[in-house]
Each structure stands twice: as structure tokens, then as C-alpha cells.
Amino acid sequence: MAYREIRAQPQAEADFDEFLEGLRQALTDGKRDPNDVVRDTLYDLYYGAGKFGEGINRVPEPSSLAPSARAVLHSFDPRNITTEPEYYTDIDSAAYNERKPFIWLWQMYDRSPIGQNALIGHRFRRILAPLIFRRVGENFKCWHFVEWSYGYNLSFGDNVVLHRHILLDDRGGIEIGNNVSISDYANIYSHTHDVEDIHKVYNLTTRIGDGARITYHATVLAGTQVGEHSMVGTGAVATKDVEPYHIKVGIPAKTVKVKEGAAVNEPVNDDDIKRISER
Numbered sequence: 001m002a003y004r005e006i007r008a009q010p011q012a013e014a015d016f017d018e019f020l021e022g023l024r025q026a027l028t029d030g031k032r033d034p035n036d037v038v039r040d041t042l043y044d045l046y047y048g049a050g051k052f053g054e055g056i057n058r059v060p061e062p063s064s065l066a067p068s069a070r071a072v073l074h075s076f077d078p079r080n081i082t083t084e085p086e087y088y089t090d091i092d093s094a095a096y097n098e099r100k101p102f103i104w105l106w107q108m109y110d111r112s113p114i115g116q117n118a119l120i121g122h123r124f125r126r127i128l129a130p131l132i133f134r135r136v137g138e139n140f141k142c143w144h145f146v147e148w149s150y151g152y153n154l155s156f157g158d159n160v161v162l163h164r165h166i167l168l169d170d171r172g173g174i175e176i177g178n179n180v181s182i183s184d185y186a187n188i189y190s191h192t193h194d195v196e197d198i199h200k201v202y203n204l205t206t207r208i209g210d211g212a213r214i215t216y217h218a219t220v221l222a223g224t225q226v227g228e229h230s231m232v233g234t235g236a237v238a239t240k241d242v243e244p245y246h247i248k249v250g251i252p253a254k255t256v257k258v259k260e261g262a263a264v265n266e267p268v269n270d271d272d273i274k275r276i277s278e279r
Contacts, residue, residue, distance in 0.1 A: 003141075008119050016120045024127045027102070034101040035078050041105060042076040045112040078104040085149045090171065090201065095152040102131040103151060110144045118143070129156075137178065153190070156180075157210065172203030172222060177210035185217045192222040209244065229259060 007013055026037045043059050062070045074080045078101045085091060106128050109115055122141055129136045132151040137158035146166045148154055154170040157178035164184045168174055172190035182188070188208070194200035204223030211229040214220060218232040226232065227244030236253040245262035246255045 006119065016123070020120070020123055020127060023124075027127070027131065038101045038105045039077040042108050042112070043073070045109065045114065046076075076108070085171075088149075088171065090203065091150065092152065096150055099132045099151050102128045106132070107147075115144055169222075171201075173205040174208070175205065176208045177212065177228070179211045180208050180213070182208075182214045183216045183218070186214045186219070188214065188220045189222045212242075229261065 008016065023037075023041060026032060026041075027034055040059060060073065062073055065073065081104060083100075083103070085096065086093075106125065109121075109124060114120060121144060125142045126136075126140055129140055129142070133154045133156065134152055135155035137156050137160065139159045140156060141160070142162040143164045145164055146162050146168070148168040149171045151170065153173040154168055154176075155174070156176045157180065159179045160176055161181045162168075163182060163186075166182055166185070167187045169187070169189045169191060174188055174190050176182075188206060190206045191201055191203050194202070202222070206220060206222055206224055206226075208214065208220070208226045209228035209230065212226050213231045214226070215232060215236075216234045218234060219237045220226060220232060221237065221239050224238050225241040226238065227242055227246065229245050230242045231247045232238050232242060232253060233247060233249035233256075235251075236249045237251045238248060239252040242248050242253070243255070243262075245259040247257040247259065248255050250256075
């Protein structure tokens, strides 16, 4: 579904463009360590100080600040923070550390004073997404407070829309196709723990097919293959594969409808046929 075209006042739009282009260039031209760029950008976003590109002199000398303020200042620098995925033993540290500055900038931007401004937020995240994820297609739209595990195991096709407060656990890999919509508070996993030994972790690639919809508060468990043009309904838990064009609801998710366009011989079990007939 196409979005409305909305713009800010001319001066604001010009300032947004200048900020984003300056940030994109600083993060990708190789002239500065991305950790330094992130540290200074976050300081500016939270405290509104300085002019972009002036260097680190605009950041206060830590010794002049109270201990609590020093802790905040140090935490703007990705080299001084840790994230939950860094504690996982299956992490590719080299791949993650390469992305960590951009991940930290994304997460802290969302929580900054301008993090709720969608006019700049979509463009901001589009700059960072190719620096974090394995693949990002055209027309990527992402709202605020989306979380993931590693990033380097996560790929998106064209025209993907991610809404608010989504968790994409890509430890085992998540592949999201074209024209996919994932609604608020959905959770998609690609790792699971042994039921008897919590220390045994199984990584399984999860795939979301072209045109699929994962709706509000739905959960897709590790290794599930969600077929093209299918839907996982509100609050449902997909514990097994979702066939193309099927709409599944409930815990565990079961078919309640098959959309037009499904193959004639699309498999549907007896329970599913009964549920469909009752509708």
C-alpha cells in the first residue's frame, strides 16, 4: 500500500538533507573511523552541539564532567558499549564488529529526541541498512524500535515494510522476500534451544516468502518456511511451515483459509478442511 507524500517546511527539509548527506559521506568515505563519527553524531543528536564535520573538539573533555555525565559521554562511543548478541558464543566477532558502530547509531537514533520523526527516520535507516544487513532491496521502509541479533545473517528483498517493535532474531539466518509486510510486535526467530539442555542451541534458517504478511504480535519459530502470499494471523505462533497462499491463525497456527491463486494440489490436512468449511 502506497504511503502519502508528506514533507516538512522548506528549511527543515533542507537541513534534514544536509544532515543525512553529511552523515552518509562521513560513514562511507573512509576518512574517519566510523566509531568516531557515531560518537560525535550521537553527541550532537542528544545535546544539539556543534556543526557536523568540525571534528571531536566540540565534545567536552570527560575530566570536566561529573561521573554520571562521563558515563553518558563514553556510552556514545560504540567501543565502550556491549550489546546482548556480543555475549552469544556463536557470533562471528569480526563480522559483527564491522557493523557494530552502525547498529549502535541506529538503536540510539531511535531513542533520541528526533527518533520519532518519520520524515527523517526512514531516510536515516536506509543509509544504515546496507551497512548492517547482508542484503537490502529497493524501497526499504523501517519504522522505529526494530531489533535484530547479528544483522549479517539478515536479508531483505524489495518493498519490505517493517513496523514498530519487531524482533528479527537472525542468529541462524532470516531471508525475507519481496513485498513482505511485518506488523508491530511480531517476532521471527532462527535459533532454538534444546528442550532438555538449554546450552544446546540449534540455528535454523527461517524464510519469509514473497508477498507474505506477518501480522500483529505473531511469532514465527526457527526454521519455519513461510510461503509466498501467505499470512500468519494476529497473535499466532507458526511452529511449522506455512504453505503458499494459506492464512494461519492460533497457537499453534493452523489454516483457516486458502487464498485464491493457490495451486490446485496445495496440501491441506483434514482438520484444515473442516475449519475452512465451517467458515
